[in-house]
Amino acid sequence: MNVTSVDIARVAKVSQATVSRVLNGNPNVSEEKRAAVLAAMEATGYRPNALAQGLRMRKTSTIGVVVAGITNPFYPEALEAVGKQLERVDQRMVLWDSDRGGEDAALDAVRQGLVDGVIFTSVSEGSGTLDEALRLGAPVVLLNRGSADASCDQVTSNNFEGAAEAARYLYQIGHRRMGLLGGPLVARTARDRMDGFLHGLRELGQAVPDELVRDALFTHEGGRMCIRELLDLPDPPTAVFCVNDFSAFGAIDGAREVGLDVPSQLSVVGYDNVAMAAWRSYQLTTVSQQLDAMAGRAVELLLRRMGRQEAPIRHDRFAGALVIRNTTAAPARQI
Amino acid sequence: MNVTSVDIARVAKVSQATVSRVLNGNPNVSEEKRAAVLAAMEATGYRPNALAQGLRMRKTSTIGVVVAGITNPFYPEALEAVGKQLERVDQRMVLWDSDRGGEDAALDAVRQGLVDGVIFTSVSEGSGTLDEALRLGAPVVLLNRGSADASCDQVTSNNFEGAAEAARYLYQIGHRRMGLLGGPLVARTARDRMDGFLHGLRELGQAVPDELVRDALFTHEGGRMCIRELLDLPDPPTAVFCVNDFSAFGAIDGAREVGLDVPSQLSVVGYDNVAMAAWRSYQLTTVSQQLDAMAGRAVELLLRRMGRQEAPIRHDRFAGALVIRNTTAAPARQI
Numbered sequence: 001m002n003v004t005s006v007d008i009a010r011v012a013k014v015s016q017a018t019v020s021r022v023l024n025g026n027p028n029v030s031e032e033k034r035a036a037v038l039a040a041m042e043a044t045g046y047r048p049n050a051l052a053q054g055l056r057m058r059k060t061s062t063i064g065v066v067v068a069g070i071t072n073p074f075y076p077e078a079l080e081a082v083g084k085q086l087e088r089v090d091q092r093m094v095l096w097d098s099d100r101g102g103e104d105a106a107l108d109a110v111r112q113g114l115v116d117g118v119i120f121t122s123v124s125e126g127s128g129t130l131d132e133a134l135r136l137g138a139p140v141v142l143l144n145r146g147s148a149d150a151s152c153d154q155v156t157s158n159n160f161e162g163a164a165e166a167a168r169y170l171y172q173i174g175h176r177r178m179g180l181l182g183g184p185l186v187a188r189t190a191r192d193r194m195d196g197f198l199h200g201l202r203e204l205g206q207a208v209p210d211e212l213v214r215d216a217l218f219t220h221e222g223g224r225m226c227i228r229e230l231l232d233l234p235d236p237p238t239a240v241f242c243v244n245d246f247s248a249f250g251a252i253d254g255a256r257e258v259g260l261d262v263p264s265q266l267s268v269v270g271y272d273n274v275a276m277a278a279w280r281s282y283q284l285t286t287v288s289q290q291l292d293a294m295a296g297r298a299v300e301l302l303l304r305r306m307g308r309q310e311a312p313i314r315h316d317r318f319a320g321a322l323v324i325r326n327t328t329a330a331p332a333r334q335i
Numbered sequence: 336m337n338v339t340s341v342d343i344a345r346v347a348k349v350s351q352a353t354v355s356r357v358l359n360g361n362p363n364v365s366e367e368k369r370a371a372v373l374a375a376m377e378a379t380g381y382r383p384n385a386l387a388q389g390l391r392m393r394k395t396s397t398i399g400v401v402v403a404g405i406t407n408p409f410y411p412e413a414l415e416a417v418g419k420q421l422e423r424v425d426q427r428m429v430l431w432d433s434d435r436g437g438e439d440a441a442l443d444a445v446r447q448g449l450v451d452g453v454i455f456t457s458v459s460e461g462s463g464t465l466d467e468a469l470r471l472g473a474p475v476v477l478l479n480r481g482s483a484d485a486s487c488d489q490v491t492s493n494n495f496e497g498a499a500e501a502a503r504y505l506y507q508i509g510h511r512r513m514g515l516l517g518g519p520l521v522a523r524t525a526r527d528r529m530d531g532f533l534h535g536l537r538e539l540g541q542a543v544p545d546e547l548v549r550d551a552l553f554t555h556e557g558g559r560m561c562i563r564e565l566l567d568l569p570d571p572p573t574a575v576f577c578v579n580d581f582s583a584f585g586a587i588d589g590a591r592e593v594g595l596d597v598p599s600q601l602s603v604v605g606y607d608n609v610a611m612a613a614w615r616s617y618q619l620t621t622v623s624q625q626l627d628a629m630a631g632r633a634v635e636l637l638l639r640r641m642g643r644q645e646a647p648i649r650h651d652r653f654a655g656a657l658v659i660r661n662t663t664a665a666p667a668r669q670i
Contacts, residue, residue, distance in 0.1 A: 028448060062440070070411040071610065079405060083435035092440045095430035100418035105397070105427045114449060220614065253615035275406065279555065280588035281616040 012040035063091050063302065064115040066106050068098040068122040072218060072246045073274045078121050078144060081295035089299060091116075098122060103129040110138040117302045119143050123150075124186040139305040143298040144289075146188045146315065153301040154315040155294050159189055159271075160196035162287040162320030163241065166269045167200030169322055170239045174330040175267060179230050179237035180208045181216035181223055181247050190218070193243040193271055212237050216247035223250025224257075231258060231266075238331035239267035245274045245286055252282060252327060263329035273323055283326035290318045347375035398426050398637065399450040401441050403433040403457035407553060407581045408609045413456050413479060416630035424634060426451075433457060438464040445473040452637045454478050458485075459521040474640040478633040479624075481523045481650065488636040489650040490629050494524055494606075495531035497622040497655030498576065501604045502535030504657055505574045509665040510602060514565050514572035515543045516551035516558055516582050525553070528578040528606055547572050551582035558585025559592075566593060566601075573666035574602035580609045580621055587617060587662060598664035608658055618661035625653045 009016040014033050021029045022037040029037075063086055067075045079095065086093045094115065096102030109115045110133055117139035123130050125147050133140050134152055142154040170178055180197055183190030198208060212230060216222035223242055227250070230236055242248035248270030255266045262268055270277060273288035297316055304311055344351040349368050356364045357372040364372075398421055402410045414430065421428045429450065431437030444450045445468055452474035458465050460482050468475050469487055477489040505513055515532055518525030533543060547565060551557035558577055562585070565571055577583035583605030590601045597603055605612060608623035632651055639646055 070405075070414060071408070073406070073408065076405040076411055079432065080434075083432055087435055093432065093435055093437075094440065095432070097414065097418055097428065097430070099415075100422055100428055102428075105429065108427075220610070249614070249616075256615045275555070279584070280591045281584075 007044050008037060008040045011044055012036040060114060060116050061091055062094055062115050063299075064094050064096065064106050064109055064118040066096050066098050066102050066118065066120045066122070068102075069218060070097060070099075072244070073276055074244065074246065074272045075121065077274055078291060078295070081291045082119060082121075082143070082298065084292070085295045085299040089303065091299075098129075103127065107132055107136070110136050117141070117306050119298055119302060121145065122187070123147055124184075125188060126186065137309070139302055139309075141298045141302045141305065143294060144189065148188070151313060153298075153305060153313055155298040155301065156189075156315070156317055157289045157294070157320050158317040159192035159320070160199070162271065162322075163193040163196030163243070164200030164203075165320075165322050166241050166271075166287055167197045167206075168204065169324070170241065170267065170269065170328070171201065171204050171206060173267075173328065175237075175239040176206065176331075177212070177235065177237050177239075178206075178208055179212040179214070179227075179240035181214055181226050181240055181242040181251060183215065183218045183243045183247070185215075187218070190243050197241050212240075216242060216250065218244050218247055220246055220250035220253070223247030224254035225250075227251040227254035227266075228258065231255065231260065237266075239269070239328070241269045243271055245270035245272040245277050245284060248284055248286065248327075249276065249282060252284070263327050265332055267328040267331070269328060271320075277323070277325070285325045285328040286323055287320040288323050289320055294318050342379055343372060343375045346379055347371040395449060395451050396425065396427055397429055397450050398634075399429050399431065399441050399444055399453040401431050401433050401437050401453065401455045401457070403437075404553060405432060405434075407579070408611050409579065409581065409607045410456065412609055413626060413630070416626045417454060417456075417478070417633065419627070420630045420634040424638065426634075433464075438462065442467055442471070445471050452476070452641055454633055454637060456480065457522070458482055459519075460523060461521065472644070474637055474644075476633045476637045476640065478629060479524065483523065486648055488633075488640060488648055490633040490636065491524075491650070491652055492624045492629070492655050493652040494527035494655070495534070497606065497657075498528040498531030498578075499535030499538075500655075500657050501576050501606075501622055502532045502541075503539065504659070505576065505602065505604065505663070506536065506539050506541060508602075508663065510572075510574040511541065511666075512547070512570065512572050512574075513541075513543055514547040514549070514562075514575035516549055516561050516575055516577040516586060518550065518553045518578045518582070520550075522553070525578050532576050551577060551585065553579050553582055555581055555585035555588070558582030559589035560585075562586040562589035562601075563593065566590065566595065572601075574604070574663070576604045578606055580605035580607040580612050580619060583619055583621065583662075584611065584617055587619070598662050600667055602663040602666070604663060606655075612658070612660070620660045620663040621658055622655040623658050624655055629653050 005019045009019045018033050083093050096105045120142050121144045123145050140152045146154040146156040182194045214226035216226045251268050252262050260266050270284050270286035273286045277284040277286050340354045344354045357369050418428050431440045455477050456479045458480050475487045481489040481491040517529045549561035551561045586603050587597050595601050605619050605621035608621045612619040612621050
């Protein structure tokens with residue numbers, strides 16, 4: 001027997017609109033009516049998984065996006081790219097800031113059926129939020145930051161290879177003493193870019209001494225403080241690779257504060273290629289991310305997942321490209 | 336008699352923590368305990384202040400925030416400030432980007448009761464969204480950008496006076512030929528800052544020639560293009576006032592592109608005092624906004640409005656302060 005919402009409305013003695021509101025997770029239903037509808041579902045043999053499916057399939061036309069560190073200029077650009085792609089497919093974007101309880105808010109929205117899916121742009125490995133979202137059956141895609149063992153679709157840059165290319169480039173133009181301004185290790189992007197940079201150097205018989213590796217926290221202030229420390233060493237580096245542009249701007253500003261010229265006295269390479277990297281005052285050499293293409297793929301994978309829960313899991317990696325501008329040059333002194 | 340939460344806990348026979356949870360609108364309280372606390376409040380004559388009442392009345396614990404132009408570094412900072420204030424009162428923040436259908440999404444969320452109130456940070460005068468939100472009875476506060484005839488609470492900088500101060504300062508250090516890089520006229524901030532700058536000069540017997548007034552669109556690229564045009568004129572300005580920092584960075588970069596030194600050959604003043612204004616590569620002279628205090632007031636007014644729909648409408652203006660850094664100096668040539 002194929003039970004419909006008409007049957008449920010009749011048994012529960014409520015309007016069809018009320019049944020639909022309960023199915024859609026709309027909060028504007030009294031608890032009594034809601035209970036009646038749920039009881040009627042049980043009585044008529046309307047299976048609980050059908051409810052779950054209804055909730056899953058229903059069209060809120062809204063996709064949740066979770067970001068962190070929005071004062072890092074990469075994230076506004078990522079949001080703009082995702083927003084543009086969602087607009088193309090007529091979906092609305094709602095944002096949460098994971099620095100401000102956004103992950104819990106996103107989970108609540110999933111539980112209440114207020115969004116059809118979630119894009120995490122800055123997931124921390126081991127945070128638990130992602131696992132919980134997946135446990136709730138929410139269509140989820142990771143964009144930008146991946147997670148090694150998450151069983152969900154992921155769209156990232158090939159961060160390892162991009163950073164290795166930066167290493168080869170700095171070596172090729174003559175640098176032999178290089179620093180590495182990394183980021184928080186819970187961020188997969190930071191780890192892959194650090195690993196890739198070190199791997200690229202290792203293949204050339206080079207290494208980064210421990211004293212030249214710092215955690216610049218993905219921020220301008222972090223980059224600025226770290227470069228000041230490195231430049232205070234008896235034997236400072238002639239070049240630094242920063243795992244994101246935001247900290248690279250800080251490294252440039254920190255070097256300029258102590259009167260050093262970039263690039264003739266210090267070369268700086270970033271990662272992301274945000275708009276600001278092209279601005280005259282920085283002209284940063286960096287590794288680009290194909291943000292528009294990545295955002296497009298993330299939305300595509302999310303829609304596919306919303307339509308077919310059991311589709312095979314994909315992790316798509318987009319190649320980066322080294323963009324050489326004016327913060328890199330041969331070192332003034334050879335070591 | 337001064338009733339405290341201790342008295343209420345005793346009368347309601349619940350813990351003080353429970354009273355505090357009810358006052359804070361924390362959903363982790365059973366309906367019975369919540370009712371007992373509310374009854375005890377009434378019995379003891381406890382008159383919650385508007386803030387507490389606002390918190391008690393809310394249902395979703397979620398406040399919507401609408402922004403535009405998130406790649407302008409002012410907005411991520413504004414969001415961070417608002418997010419911090421909402422966290423303090425245990426409210427969640429959900430964001431919409433009005434460049435990506437966010438105003439409609441915000442209205443839908445109001446209609447569906449998914450948010451308890453909305454903070455608009457970048458309302459355009461005459462857009463209709465605000466009127467519609469007010470018509471729906473939503474508690475609304477305008478932050479940053481006000482609107483002349485909107486009947487809702489507003490928290491803005493005293494943009495007119497801040498810009499007038501910038502005008503007086505540029506005059507005082509010797510500038511007599513000044514440009515004005517304005518913004519879209521639908522933005523109240525742009526209009527007030529332009530008016531204030533022109534007014535400040537007028538009081539000193541100065542004017543900005545029409546050929547030196549441009550719309551830099553609030554963006555880096557806009558500032559860059561506009562300054563290039565002004566510098567191409569037979570008689571270029573010796574200083575420019577930009578209605579926001581983002582376009583001021585563009586003006587600096589545009590000047591540097593043609594080999595001009597800032598400030599010895601061109602002085603630049605911005606507005607907002609975003610974090611980037613203090614970065615070494617810019618060190619921008621600008622007018623600060625008291626963003627944390629403004630965000631705090633906006634949240635306070637919103638909670639008050641949530642608690643008492645008929646409270647008198649307020650428009651609070653916060654004074655700005657001229658922050659003199661290194662993009663301003665006496666003009667090289669006196670005209």
